[in-house]
Amino acid sequence: MNHTRFLTAVSAARQPSPIRAMTDLLMRSPPSVISLAGGAPNPDTFPFKSASITLNNGTAIEIGETLMKKALQYSATPGVPELVSWLKELQKKLHNPPTLTYSPDKGQMAMCVTTGSQEGLSKVFDMLVSPGDNVLIDAPTYSGTLAAVKPLGCNLIGVPTDQHGIIPQALKEILSRWRPEDVALPEKKAPKILYTIPNGGNPTGASLTTERKTEIYKIAQEYDFLIVEDDPYYFLQFSKPWAPSFLSMDIDGRVIRADSMSKILSSGLRIGYLTGPKPLIDRVVLHMQASTLHTSAFTQIMILQLLQQWGVEGFLKHVDSVIQFYRTQRDAMIASADKWLTGLAEWHSPTAGMFLWMKIHGVPDTHQLIMLKAISKEVLLVPGSAFNIDSSEPSSYVRASFSLSTPEQIDQGLERLASLIIAERK
Numbered sequence: 001m002n003h004t005r006f007l008t009a010v011s012a013a014r015q016p017s018p019i020r021a022m023t024d025l026l027m028r029s030p031p032s033v034i035s036l037a038g039g040a041p042n043p044d045t046f047p048f049k050s051a052s053i054t055l056n057n058g059t060a061i062e063i064g065e066t067l068m069k070k071a072l073q074y075s076a077t078p079g080v081p082e083l084v085s086w087l088k089e090l091q092k093k094l095h096n097p098p099t100l101t102y103s104p105d106k107g108q109m110a111m112c113v114t115t116g117s118q119e120g121l122s123k124v125f126d127m128l129v130s131p132g133d134n135v136l137i138d139a140p141t142y143s144g145t146l147a148a149v150k151p152l153g154c155n156l157i158g159v160p161t162d163q164h165g166i167i168p169q170a171l172k173e174i175l176s177r178w179r180p181e182d183v184a185l186p187e188k189k190a191p192k193i194l195y196t197i198p199n200g201g202n203p204t205g206a207s208l209t210t211e212r213k214t215e216i217y218k219i220a221q222e223y224d225f226l227i228v229e230d231d232p233y234y235f236l237q238f239s240k241p242w243a244p245s246f247l248s249m250d251i252d253g254r255v256i257r258a259d260s261m262s263k264i265l266s267s268g269l270r271i272g273y274l275t276g277p278k279p280l281i282d283r284v285v286l287h288m289q290a291s292t293l294h295t296s297a298f299t300q301i302m303i304l305q306l307l308q309q310w311g312v313e314g315f316l317k318h319v320d321s322v323i324q325f326y327r328t329q330r331d332a333m334i335a336s337a338d339k340w341l342t343g344l345a346e347w348h349s350p351t352a353g354m355f356l357w358m359k360i361h362g363v364p365d366t367h368q369l370i371m372l373k374a375i376s377k378e379v380l381l382v383p384g385s386a387f388n389i390d391s392s393e394p395s396s397y398v399r400a401s402f403s404l405s406t407p408e409q410i411d412q413g414l415e416r417l418a419s420l421i422i423a424e425r426k
């Protein structure tokens with residue numbers, strides 16, 4: 001696949017930063033190499049010496065003096081190499097992408113560590129979206145994505161979804177405005193990307209089925225567009241086997257996948273990773289060379305020490321315990337919704353993630369109800385309009401999160417919501 005036609009003028013114009021290239025080289029050099037090259041500060045002058053971080057299971061990860069110097073120093077832009085290798089093993093085990101190989105020269109697929117998936121995604125949009133482009137996107141969708149894409153001056157085309165995510169037939173209908181041969185004609189503005197959240201969607205809680213993903217991938221091949229797979233709730237799929245990802249189906253090199261450690265290791269440490277065709281990941285890395293330089297090396301080393309101690313099996317065991325927690329929370333929220341909201345609202349029980357998406361009966365726009373009345377009743381929710389492409393468009397939906405509150409608080413919160421809806425409808 002030739003990825004050149006997908007790039008914005010800005011992305012195509014990016015050149016490597018010579019000093020950054022030197023840092024990457026130094027990271028891979030043996031200790032005998034004498035570097036008079038880089039502008040790296042001397043870590044002996046830094047005030048931090050070592051760290052011991054206690055884990056919930058009582059063990060600890062140690063960052064000794066030598067490792068601490070590495071953690072406090074500038075590092076390679078695509079990520080600390082040992083962490084990238086660990087994550088590649090993980091991707092291979094979970095997705096076995098048809099085009100992922102381990103040689104940076106031969107492989108078509110590449111990875112880089114990002115400061116949360118949000119950094120990776122916003123750089124992916126900067127790389128691919130030019131003013132006037134048509135961009136296909138789940139409707140409704142994550143407000144952080146809308147914040148990253150809207151200012152790029154593109155035309156967002158919302159693809160209708162249900163509890164199983166994007167409806168392939170609806171996607172086909174949208175694309176029937178173009179003929180597949182229009183793809184070769186830039187003036188026809190056939191969509192070049194589809195952005196989707198495949199599991200436990202934010203805000204809808206929807207998860208795409210394998211059949212739908214296969215169908216959507218075929219449509220992407222027919223109309224030659226890229227799929228941006230934003231999957232921070234992948235590890236929060238409540239039942240096994242987990243659905244195969246778009247990445248696992250990607251025989252062409254048209255999928256860019258954003259993963260996140262935010263929901264399973266820490267949201268504040270800011271760790272995510274992109275996996276995708278090497279020519280595209282390389283462009284994101286060039287953008288990072290000119291902006292963040294790299295994700296915090298301390299964060300990466302801390303995570304790496306943990307992952308090396310756990311191994312992939314230990315990591316997946318931890319993920320299982322997180323799933324257990326969210327599944328119980330989901331069950332508590334559904335039980336309370338059944339108790340208080342039956343007849344007042346409708347919903348589907350999510351199979352992944354941390355959100356319940358409810359359609360409120362008899363309230364065509366939930367904005368006032370949630371932003372004024374619910375707040376004064378001391379229950380916080382998000383009105384559906386926050387996730388509309390045009391946020392001034394009314395929505396009868398509400399997003400409730402079951403991540404932070406106890407089952408008792410969830411029960412009280414939904415009881416308060418029920419009384420608000422009853423008062424509103426009088």
Ligand code: PLP
Nearest residue numbers: 116117118142197202260262272
């Ligand atoms: N994408 C979606 C769909 C999200 O829900 C979130 C966070 O809530 C993100 C991306 C950003 O996650 P991160 O913390 O990895 O930047």
